[in-house]
Amino acid sequence: MDSMNGTDHESETPTLKIKAFFESAPPLKDAAEIETKLKEFVDRNSSSSENGKANRVVCVTSGGTTVPLEKRCVRYIDNFSSGHRGSASTEYFLKAGYSVIFLYRRGTCQPFCRSLPDDPLLECFTSTDDSSIQVDPSHAEVVKRAITETRSAINGGFLLKLPFTTIFEYLQILRMIAVSLRSLGPSAMFYLAAAVSDFYVPWESMTIHKIQSGSGPLDMRLAQVPKMLYVLRNEWAPVAFCISFKLETDTDILLGKADMALKKYKMHMVVANELSTRKEEVIVVTEQEKITVRRDTTQAGADVENPLIKLVVERHSAYINHSDA
Numbered sequence: 001m002d003s004m005n006g007t008d009h010e011s012e013t014p015t016l017k018i019k020a021f022f023e024s025a026p027p028l029k030d031a032a033e034i035e036t037k038l039k040e041f042v043d044r045n046s047s048s049s050e051n052g053k054a055n056r057v058v059c060v061t062s063g064g065t066t067v068p069l070e071k072r073c074v075r076y077i078d079n080f081s082s083g084h085r086g087s088a089s090t091e092y093f094l095k096a097g098y099s100v101i102f103l104y105r106r107g108t109c110q111p112f113c114r115s116l117p118d119d120p121l122l123e124c125f126t127s128t129d130d131s132s133i134q135v136d137p138s139h140a141e142v143v144k145r146a147i148t149e150t151r152s153a154i155n156g157g158f159l160l161k162l163p164f165t166t167i168f169e170y171l172q173i174l175r176m177i178a179v180s181l182r183s184l185g186p187s188a189m190f191y192l193a194a195a196v197s198d199f200y201v202p203w204e205s206m207t208i209h210k211i212q213s214g215s216g217p218l219d220m221r222l223a224q225v226p227k228m229l230y231v232l233r234n235e236w237a238p239v240a241f242c243i244s245f246k247l248e249t250d251t252d253i254l255l256g257k258a259d260m261a262l263k264k265y266k267m268h269m270v271v272a273n274e275l276s277t278r279k280e281e282v283i284v285v286t287e288q289e290k291i292t293v294r295r296d297t298t299q300a301g302a303d304v305e306n307p308l309i310k311l312v313v314e315r316h317s318a319y320i321n322h323s324d325a
């Protein structure tokens, strides 16, 4: 499931197919509200920098998209992504002074909340005799960090969180973000870590009601999701710094596919990762080099996103300086 990063049939990805995808997609229910939030966020980050330049803003996508099988959706095709990569990267981008638009799958990992237990409400809090609620001392530190860091980033105007569930929502919101970040020129970045469905059921050919099991095996044909990286780079945000991700389970094809995505979609970087080792190491593919980035195994709790974001920020700085020259 990697349409944003995919390489199959790119030659069949004309603007027309993409236009058709958006025209047939069910309209976003909260489009006006998202538009307003984006405008406020971009305005704040365009004017608040001290040196007269726009703040750096990164759109981090995180988690997997779903593909509904029915309009009144009971069943859908899902994706494995936990959102760990996107949420961890968001924390490091904020630390590096970026403002972040976090486009995430509902219910997946959130920035600053990665260390919370699975069921935070029941595991971190206790109800006392006088019916007040207290944090269990063993979880006090992680709860405090989750609340203070998240509130400070959101209230300070550095973090905007926008949720999606379906492939239709994801791509429509991504397009809105891209268009609204256009004014920031090279200071804007796209860090596309979400696992995006390759195949989908077009809205107009989708059954309204729950698919019935009485009529035997299900025979369903899925259409290919148009390759949106193409329009992102060529139309929506042509000057932004763009990083896509490539996930494979077969290491023999991983770097070849990443290279192909880099060239075909003119990405500035492609982060290649293999499913079982993705939390240990990634390979950053650029036009000139392939850099292996590893988690520091000598440090407890160290993650691969820390060195990865350092490298990304360094390359983004060079890109901005080069654009200014």
Ligand code: PAZ
Pocket: 001, 002, 003, 004, 005, 062, 063, 080, 081, 082, 083, 084, 085, 086, 192, 193, 194, 195, 196, 245, 246, 247, 248, 273, 278
């Ligand atoms: O979300 P997560 O931390 O479980 O996994 C991250 C990832 C593997 C989804 C990401 O690093 C990635 O490769 N995203 C693109 C996936 C793709 O090729 O569709």
